[in-house]
Amino acid sequence: MKVVSNKPPVFISYSRKDIKFLNELKEHLTVYERRGLIEYWDDSKNQMGMMWRLEIEQALRSAKIAILLVSRPYLASKFIVKNELPPLLQSAKEHDTEIIPIMVSPCPYDISELGKIQASNSLLKPLRDMSPTERDVEYLKVLDRVAELLQEQ
Numbered sequence: 001m002k003v004v005s006n007k008p009p010v011f012i013s014y015s016r017k018d019i020k021f022l023n024e025l026k027e028h029l030t031v032y033e034r035r036g037l038i039e040y041w042d043d044s045k046n047q048m049g050m051m052w053r054l055e056i057e058q059a060l061r062s063a064k065i066a067i068l069l070v071s072r073p074y075l076a077s078k079f080i081v082k083n084e085l086p087p088l089l090q091s092a093k094e095h096d097t098e099i100i101p102i103m104v105s106p107c108p109y110d111i112s113e114l115g116k117i118q119a120s121n122s123l124l125k126p127l128r129d130m131s132p133t134e135r136d137v138e139y140l141k142v143l144d145r146v147a148e149l150l151q152e153q
Helices: 016-034 052-062 072-076 078-095 132-152
Strands: 010-013 065-070 098-103
Touching (some): 016 072, 016 132, 052 078, 065 072, 078 098, 098 132
Parallel strands (some): 010 065, 065 098
């Protein structure tokens, strides 16, 4: 088992309207993090008094992997489209940052900036339409892949 550094190699990007799915994912992440397999960052780690934009920029720069919880509100978010996606897509081109989209709800994914990246699940079977057990299986599939990628790095 490889212990990860104190830099957050996994960046989680999501719309606040999809907080339910972030919280479900984080429940699974806790076990991986406790075992030293994955370290992650999402904006809930920002605390009062922190320079939140700077924190996001630093987390984006240090990310080796990005998990994106993609939905209609996600793709409609000006902040995400202008501040998170461009550095992630650039890092994917220049530094082989792995981007793993998870489809939360039906959305115009195919014509978005992300349209060329294979999502973990189908637009026809987004998290929103899955049972809790099916969502758990999807999260575990993604996190196993993330742990595998981190082991390779």
